[in-house]
Amino acid sequence: xxxxxxxxxxxxxxxxxxxxxxxxxxxxxxxxxxxxxxxxxxxxxxxxxxxxxxxxxxxxxxxxxxxxxxxxxxxxxxxxxxxxxxxxxxxxxxxxxxxxxxxxxxxxxxxxxxxxxxxxxxxxxxxxxxxxxxxxxxxxxxxxxxxxxxxxxxxxxxxxxxxxxxxxxxxxxxxxxxxxxxxxxxxxxxxxxxxxxxxxxxxxxxxxxxxxxxxxxxxxxxxxxxxxxxxxxxxxxxxxxxxxxxxxxxxxxxxxxxxxxxxxxxxxxxxxxxxxxxxxxxxxxxxxxxxxxxxxxxxxxxxxxxxxxxxxxxxxxxxxxxxxxxxxxxxxxxxxxxxxxxxxxxxxxxxxxxxxxxxx
Numbered sequence: 001x002x003x004x005x006x007x008x009x010x011x012x013x014x015x016x017x018x019x020x021x022x023x024x025x026x027x028x029x030x031x032x033x034x035x036x037x038x039x040x041x042x043x044x045x046x047x048x049x050x051x052x053x054x055x056x057x058x059x060x061x062x063x064x065x066x067x068x069x070x071x072x073x074x075x076x077x078x079x080x081x082x083x084x085x086x087x088x089x090x091x092x093x094x095x096x097x098x099x100x101x102x103x104x105x106x107x108x109x110x111x112x113x114x115x116x117x118x119x120x121x122x123x124x125x126x127x128x129x130x131x132x133x134x135x136x137x138x139x140x141x142x143x144x145x146x147x148x149x150x151x152x153x154x155x156x157x158x159x160x161x162x163x164x165x166x167x168x169x170x171x172x173x174x175x176x177x178x179x180x181x182x183x184x185x186x187x188x189x190x191x192x193x194x195x196x197x198x199x200x201x202x203x204x205x206x207x208x209x210x211x212x213x214x215x216x217x218x219x220x221x222x223x224x225x226x227x228x229x230x231x232x233x234x235x236x237x238x239x240x241x242x243x244x245x246x247x248x249x250x251x252x253x254x255x256x257x258x259x260x261x262x263x264x265x266x267x268x269x270x271x272x273x274x275x276x277x278x279x280x281x282x283x284x285x286x287x288x289x290x291x292x293x294x295x296x297x298x299x300x301x302x303x304x305x306x307x308x309x310x311x312x313x314x315x316x317x318x319x320x321x322x323x324x325x326x327x328x329x330x331x332x333x334x335x336x337x338x339x340x341x342x343x344x345x346x347x348x349x350x351x352x353x354x355x356x357x358x359x360x
Contacts, residue, residue, distance in 0.1 A: 050094070050095075050123055050124065051070065051123055051126050052126075052143045052144065052183060053069050053071070053092045053093060053094050054066065054067075054068060054093040054145045054151075055067040055068060055069045055079050055083055055092060055115075056090070056092075056093060056098070057083055057086070057087035058087055058088060058089040058090070059087055059088060059230070065086070066083075066145065066178070067079055067080060067180075067181045068083075068181065068184075071123045072114075072126065072128065072192065072212075072219045073125050074121040074125065075116060075120060075121035076114055076116055076117075076125075076219055077092065077115045077117060078112055078182070079112075079115060079182030079195070080112065080113065080195065080197055080210075080236075081107070081108050081113040081231060082181065082236060082239075083182050084106075084115075084228070085231045087228060088229065088230065089228060090104070090115065092115070094120060100119070101115045101116065101228055102116050102227070102228075103115075103116045103226055104226065105225045106233075107215075108231060108233045108234045108236065109234045109237055110165060110210060111197055111210060112195060112214055113231075114219065116225055125219075126184060126186075126191065126192040127190075127192065128192050128212050128216055129189070129191035130193070130212070130213050131168045131170055131193050131212065132167060133193075134161060134170060134187065134193060135158065135161075136159065136160070136161065136313055137157050137312060137342050138158045138187070138188060139156070140156055140185055140187060140193065141153060141154065141155050141156070141174065141185075142174035142176055142180070142183060142184065142186075143186065144179065144180025144182070144183025144196050145180060145183070146179050147179045149179070152176075154174045154176065155174065156172045159171050159173050160248075160313075161279075163277050163279065164237065164246050165211075165214060165237075167211040167213035167214060168211055169208055169210060169211065169246075170185060170193065170194045171207065173207070175199075176196050176207060180196050181197065181198075182195060182196065182197075183196040185209040193209070193211070194210060195209055195210045195212065197210045200252060200256070206256075208238070247266060247267075247270040247273075247274075248283075251263055251266060251270075251283045255283070258290070260290045260291050261287075263283060263286070263287040264284055264287040264288065264291075267283050267287065270283075277307070278303075278308035279304075281300045281301070281304040281307070281314075282300070282301065282304040282314045282317075284300040285297040285300030285304065285317060285318075286317070288300060289317070289321065294324055294325050297321050298318060298322065301314050301321060304318075315337055316334075316338065316345045318334060319338070320349065320352050323352045323353055328353055331349060332353070334349060335349050
């Protein structure tokens, strides 16, 4: 457990440096730093550890797949369906003991499975949040059994929010590996905002969590559950063939590969299909920036913030595009907007403006 306490201490120092309000990053870091508060934090950390369990999914050949599950209601846990998809038997590991899953309810496309384990009904559920309340650069923390070993707690921030299925898929900097699938992504209040689901291989920083909004209406519903058996049906949204992938995933791949013409063409189709999605013009602006088309990029970024006035990255990139064109007055106005949304981004833009004004 020493590694966990070292993790908690690093988080506490980070929060104090950034002067953020007290946030629970898998262990409720106290703001006052007193010994009593630290004791409470450790108790809460242990409670959290008990609410995030290891999953062992055994297929018909005896092969075991490992993952993570999160308590969301008495005796009910959520994990990724790709963890249990081929399983004939699923068990949850708690305090060294293995508890059988009696039944499950699957949403294969959204890759979220609810598991019923009546023997674990006394485990405290983690309160549910909504991914729609998250904002770019907000702190989050991930809890899961990376590598199938002990629970690992990782801090990070929200780096992207992507419209899908009536909510938002959460992109974060909280790296995770095999075994953490189905783990918890916690917001600043220690609530469950997302379920760790997939990462894009070869794309640094591309880690994604499915929003708990997709299961929020079902956690107390005991209907629709069936005995554990290999699941047949649709592949998850993130594993669809290329053209069937959600646009944000296609865009991420094109961005990673530097395929800017393809990216811009995609965003044009994306806007036609989802005219209210601010991410489409934002990504189009990103493509134009990399092609040196600053005036077109500015138009695209303006479209993005018109659709979503709280879109921090779009405001920041719009401001930087203004700086590159010498429109410092316009950039200054955006600094004011960012001050009310994300002070760190406002500082970033001011630094860019300062660099421009000091050019010979």
